[in-house]
Amino acid sequence: MDCIFCKIVAGQIPSDILYTDDKVIAFRDINPMAPVHLLIIPRLHVTSLNDMTEAQVPLIGYIIYVAKLLAERQGIAEKGYRVVVNCGRDGGQVVQHLHIHLLGGRGLINGLG
Numbered sequence: 209m210d211c212i213f214c215k216i217v218a219g220q221i222p223s224d225i226l227y228t229d230d231k232v233i234a235f236r237d238i239n240p241m242a243p244v245h246l247l248i249i250p251r252l253h254v255t256s257l258n259d260m261t262e263a264q265v266p267l268i269g270y271i272i273y274v275a276k277l278l279a280e281r282q283g284i285a286e287k288g289y290r291v292v293v294n295c296g297r298d299g300g301q302v303v304q305h306l307h308i309h310l311l312g313g314r315g316l317i318n319g320l321g
Contacts, residue, residue: 213249213305226281231267232274234310243313244282244289248274254306257295275310284312 215221217233226246227234237245248271254260260268272291279285289312294300 211253211303211305213247213303213307214253217249217251227274227278232271234274234278237309241309242290242311242316244279244284244311246275246278246282246310247307248278248310249305249307255304256301256306257293260306271308275308278310279312282310282312288312288316290316 212221216223216235223235223238225233225235227248230251232248232250234246234248237247250267250271252264252267254264254267275289275291276285279289289310292309292311293306294302294309
């Protein structure tokens with residue numbers, strides 16, 4: 209598989225990993241749109257929200273929970289943060305592996321960043 213996020217999960221591509229467990233990995237985005245811009249990805253390759261199965265619903269809930277934990281650890285939970293899922297080309301999804309953006313550290317009024 210030629211998925212860059214799968215390669216990060218496999219340890220083949222280095223990244224600034226801030227959280228890892230048996231379900232997800234979270235790391236800093238290499239092209240940040242905010243002072244805090246993390247990506248949270250499932251270890252399991254799921255291409256996008258459109259490819260999720262009902263059995264994977266708990267995984268998405270878990271990813272959102274990890275986003276909350278990381279917002280607390282990054283010191284952005286109290287002031288607020290944004291959680292974004294892009295789906296498909298027109299939705300702005302660049303990497304075809306389900307991922308959630310956690311953004312914060314400044315006011316995020318309009319747009320992604």
